[in-house]
Amino acid sequence: MKNTTEPNNLAKPFLKWAGGKTQLIPAIEQHLPQNISLIKDLTYIEPFIGSGAVFFWFIQKFNIKKAIINDINTDLINVYRIIKDKPEELIEALKEQERNYYSLTLEQEKKDFFLNIRAEFNLKKHNEIDNAAFFIFLNRTCFNGLYRVNSKNGFNVPFGKYIKPKICDPQNILAISKLLKNVTILNGDYTETLNHSTKNSFFYFDPPYKPISKTSSFNAYSKDNFDDEQQKNLADFTERLTKNKHLWLLSNSDPKNLNPSDLFFDELYSKPANTIVRVKARRMINSNAQKRGEINEVLIMNYPVSLI
Numbered sequence: 355m356k357n358t359t360e361p362n363n364l365a366k367p368f369l370k371w372a373g374g375k376t377q378l379i380p381a382i383e384q385h386l387p388q389n390i391s392l393i394k395d396l397t398y399i400e401p402f403i404g405s406g407a408v409f410f411w412f413i414q415k416f417n418i419k420k421a422i423i424n425d426i427n428t429d430l431i432n433v434y435r436i437i438k439d440k441p442e443e444l445i446e447a448l449k450e451q452e453r454n455y456y457s458l459t460l461e462q463e464k465k466d467f468f469l470n471i472r473a474e475f476n477l478k479k480h481n482e483i484d485n486a487a488f489f490i491f492l493n494r495t496c497f498n499g500l501y502r503v504n505s506k507n508g509f510n511v512p513f514g515k516y517i518k519p520k521i522c523d524p525q526n527i528l529a530i531s532k533l534l535k536n537v538t539i540l541n542g543d544y545t546e547t548l549n550h551s552t553k554n555s556f557f558y559f560d561p562p563y564k565p566i567s568k569t570s571s572f573n574a575y576s577k578d579n580f581d582d583e584q585q586k587n588l589a590d591f592t593e594r595l596t597k598n599k600h601l602w603l604l605s606n607s608d609p610k611n612l613n614p615s616d617l618f619f620d621e622l623y624s625k626p627a628n629t630i631v632r633v634k635a636r637r638m639i640n641s642n643a644q645k646r647g648e649i650n651e652v653l654i655m656n657y658p659v660s661l662i
Contacts, residue, residue, distance in 0.1 A: 364410075364414055364529065365410050365414065365526060365529040365530040365532070365533045366407075366410055366526060367405040367406055367407050367410060368405075368433075368437070368490065368523065368526060368527065368530060369405040369490070369493045369499065370405075370493055370494065370498075370499025371404055371405035371407075371493075371499055371501070372498060372499055372500045372501070373404070373560075373563055374404070374405045374407050374499075375407040375408050375560055375605065376407040377635060377636060378408075378605060378633065378635055378651065379407065379408060379411050381633040381634075381653065382408060382558075382603065382605070382653065385603065385631060385653050385655060385659055386603070387556065387601050387655075387657050388657075388658075390416065390556065390601075391416055391417070393554050393556075394554065395419040395420075395552065395553070395554050396416065396417075396418045396419060396420075396554050396555075396556060397418065397419060397420040397421070397422070397550075397551060397552040397554060397555040397556070398412055398413060398416075398418050398420070398421045398422070398555075398556055398558070399421075399422045399423075399424075399547050399550065399551060399555055399556070399557045399558075400422070400423050400424070400557070400558050400559075400560070401424045401425075401544035401545075401547045401557065401559060402424070402425060402544060402559060402560050402561050402562070403423040403424060403425045403430070403431075403434070404425065404430075404560055406423065406434075408558055408560065409421070409423060409558075410530075410533070412558070413533065413537075414533070419552075420536075420538070420552065421536070421537045421538070422537070422538045422540065422547055422550045423537060423538070423539055423540070424539075424540035424541070424542065424544060424546065424547050425540075425541065426541070426542065426543065426544070427501075427541075428541055429475075429485065429489055429509075430489070430501075431539060431540075431541040432482055432485055432486055432489070433486040433489050433490065434534065434539050435482075435539055436482055436483055436486040437486075437527055437530050437531050437534060438530075438531055438534035438535065438537070438539065439531075440483060441527050441528055441530075441531035443483045444483055444486055444487060444490075444527060445522060445524045445527055445528075447483055447484060447486075447487035448487050448490060448491065448521055448522035448527075449522050449524075451471070451487060451491045451521055451522075452521040452522045454467065455467055455491075455495070455521060456518060461515060464495075464513070464515075465513045465515075468492070468495050468496070468513045468514075469513065471488055471491055471492060472492055472509060474488060475488035475489065475492060475509060476508045476509055490521065491521055492509060492511070494516075494519045494520065494521045495513065495514050495516055495519055495521070496511040496512065496513065496514050497511055497512050497513065497514045497515075498514065538550060544559075544561075544588070544591070545591055548591075548594070548595070548598075551598070551600060555600045555601070556600070556601045556602070556603075557592075557595060557600060557601070557602035557603070558602070558603050558604075559588065559592070559602065559603070559604035559605070560604075560605055561580060561584075561585070561588055561604070561606065562579075562580035563606055563607040564582070564585060564606060564607050564609060564618065564619075565607070582618075585606075585618075585622065586622060588604075589622045589623055592604065592623075592654075592656065593625065595656070596625070596627050596628075596656045601655075601656065601657055602655065602656055603653060603654070603655040604623075604653070604654045604655070605651060605652070605653055605654075606619060606651065606652050606654070607649075607651055607652070608632055608649070608650040608651055608652045610632075610650065611649045611650055619652050619654065623654045625656075627656045627657075628654060628655065628656050629654070629655050629656075629657070629658060629659050630652055630653070630654050631652070631653050631659060632650040632651070632652055632653075633650065633651055633652075633653055634648050634649075634650065634651075635648070635649055635650070635651045636648055636649070
């Protein structure tokens with residue numbers, strides 16, 4: 355799977371995403387397996403795709419044979435599939451929403467428009483193209499690019515008060531569509547991705563993060579929360595990958611930001627084959643701008659670290 359995207363038209367994430375990994379890419383690149391670019395017939399697998407920042411970067415940088423992306427969020431995966439198969443129809447739907455939104459001048463009018471779209475999206479009675487357009491519109495106009503649902507799986511993030519957000523980006527949608535042509539897109543439990551692995555597979559995990567404080571739980575990503583027990587199940591799954599000789603790297607929050615003696619991940623991934631490093635990141639999703647700042651995140655991998 356060679357990069358066929360023009361250098362000045364590289365595909366990039368189409369969503370604003372709380373916890374997106376764009377800022378971590380330099381650290382992730384430093385902690386990839388040594389000589390990964392030389393691995394023959396490499397398969398890239400990302401079981402929690404989210405906004406796909408690492409995915410877009412990785413498959414445009416390395417010459418891979420096969421790519422598999424997955425997410426449990428059905429609405430999100432619908433957007434990826436529509437971009438892959440029907441980009442022009444999606445662009446037209448987004449252009450119409452953008453025109454309608456931009457025609458409004460008062461903040462209350464924009465908020466009412468947003469709330470109406472949110473209600474229509476939650477009805478789940480529209481076709482796949484409209485639902486994908488609703489998803490992108492809500493992401494570009496809601497508060498801080500959060501994706502949060504209630505117990506009934508209803509999107510409930512409030513209005514973001516943006517004056518003129520970029521709702522439609524035709525050039526990027528077409529670039530992503532081209533990039534996704536040979537990518538396998540799954541919508542299920544992350545463990546199912548193992549069925550699509552090959553001899554030379556590299557897994558990157560970006561699961562819902564463990565909250566680092568009582569007020570920073572932004573992992574209500576689906577109606578079933580990803581709690582500590584789920585984190586432990588994921589650690590068990592990575593052990594299966596190690597036994598099958600697959601390479602993997604995982605990113606998560608660092609509980610030691612809140613409590614220096616909290617060794618949750620250090621203990622969870624204490625197997626001899628694993629390496630745990632802490633890297634700097636910026637907290638971007640606090641409603642109080644003064645509380646946004648540099649924190650540690652953890653990168654965990656099942657191979658020795660060889661920094662560039």
